[in-house]
Amino acid sequence: MCALKITRSILWQLSNYTLLQAQTTTQTIANSIRFYYTVKRKVAKDENYLSKHLYDKIRIKGPITVAEYMKVVLQNPMQGYYMSKDMFGEKGDFVTSPEITQIFGEMLAVWFLNEWQKIGCPKPLQIIELGPGRGTLSSDIVNVFSHFKALHNASLHLVEISPVLSDIQAGTLCLQSSLNNNKNALVYRHGISRHGIPVSWYKQLKDVPEGFTLLLAHEFFDALPIHKFHKTYAGYKEVLIDIDNSEEKEYKFRYVLAKNDTPMLKVLLKSNETRDHVEISADSLLIYEQICQRLASSGGIALICDYGHNGTGTDTFRAFKKHTQVNPLVKPGTADLTADVDFSLIRDIANKTNDVLVFGPAKQKNFLQRIGIEHRVKALAENMEDKKDVEHLNSCYKFLTEESKMGERFKFVALMPATMKKIIDKYPVVGFV
Template structure:
């Protein structure tokens, strides 16, 4: 699919051997300050839900993990597919372009990325669209809460940027190909219109509520101070709510048969919003994340310098994440109605069906340097092997129900 038309540009491939292990005094201070605030909240209001804890640790304005630093890549705490190699973004661009053309290439066209990281994925997608002269009357809309990451995105994507105050849009820029770029704190502020929604490793970072089955039924897992640790440094621990919490009544299904479940109300709200926009305005949505199809249990964890650590230690210094429940996403989509869900399907299967192997071989044939060949091969394997990202990551797409006849005649590629 269109692979031979992609841009023959410099290879970006992840070297698996380079991981920076240095620390930061400033980050240590921010982590300690955030810990003090969490301690005060617990002392005043009692144990926190895991969702409250995640929200504070990840997005607190002063000490939140995402708010003041670049957390991605070899020198950060984790690596994402777009940062590994540009082949990933190119394949997603090919997919979007192919599905968009089936619909008659409607314009104006909005690209909407949720949690755009360094802006690498949007940049790779727009590069392909621009190379194929498909950016006419297009715009890019980025939903990003982190000031630090939005700065990085602006430098990567824009030739000029203007900060804005007292507006749903907090920053505007002009992409290097000439299309407008805008930043928002929340998705509902993005203007309505025909849109291509992309969310890559976005839903895994949204706050979750955790529930554990007891002989009295499901009880919510909370985070409290540990009184049994004799240390000047505060220690947190998990506890079970003594009674049913409002969220346990609202989020736990009566038919649930797992012993431990995790539910993200924020994810449900955003997915509902996207579905309603697709029904009203048309468009395409594509989600990619690591997750399960309704059989996952206790997946809440933390990563620091590419190593899994205790999520309750040194809040704000490590990434918090939980596997995405794609069965929940599918149920939300079906409940909204008027849209068609596709997937989940493994990343390996999706990328190979879209044409990743062809692109890899084309790039490999253009290389002579052994290190470049080794890095490109390692990147391809990282994306596709079952014991790496190939099986653990899933793809999920949503289309408006009004397109069913077209999609029955020309099936959605990759699913």
């Protein structure tokens, strides 16, 4: 049976799996998003806390890299953006595809099931998600796997640094969960999912045990710290962040160029680089290597989805607050910081050893349509009696696939062990051809 027929078979079997929807109003996603429980913590908020911290750091140390700035702003234990708030949804700063409709998660689950079936459904099975947000995507995927009775000898592993988000993920995914009192333990939280499989939380991917893996990273790499380089008449210089004393306003920051070559300039920048602006995430490169090593040594399939480019992007560092783009250097810690993912670097890492095959990047529109999202939408619409439900469904579908929305900007890349090449040659990877 060809790969496409397998996918359609899975979609047909999924036809009696109902779409549970909760509707609300938001201008951001066509007046429809999903509703979630959130954790409310009593934390004294000082919007200038990180500004003061960064100001003092730069005053003592001198200008810092954009990567260091991002790490402080996003990951500071006290009031880092990801460490102290729930930033998703209508009341947050941005919305992701899984928040719009569970069809997105269903389709990714169908894709994983399809590719997993081709190689005989190896067990035990580890499902890993990097940066799982509210746990929405993992929940949707596990639900579909449960529907197909594919969770025997399976476990879910979440890589998450935020205590707030891990609380929310536990509420979404688990019947019960608890924190590990041993601060030195690799697993800092563990629980049992609503389908009875073990769920574990880690700070780093390298802490997750080896084993056959289905790995998913959705809008994860765009938030990892980047180093910025700018081409000048004297060659490339790293972009740094310094205190701006040009105005009387307190805690104002500005971009400056390093006077001398920085260590990361020497390590990260390619000798044949020609772009005027270059952004490279050293943390991302390390995790790409870890993913490739895991797939090569223990087997598995990885799927990465993010907004990005294939080695052509330039100046993409930006911030979002309340669904609006803002200045990344103003009130650090109150807005999300992000930069486009360079998918060409994933291929570079994989090609170093020839142990991993890379597919894509494919536009989200093309990927979802190739794996049959329109068939799923049509089947659901035929079983809906309320016209408003059908309109909502179609609105969600358009938001995911239209090029003016998420269809073109977001892209998918898949990674698989080179040992699967004979199978892939016979049954090509769905979504990329």
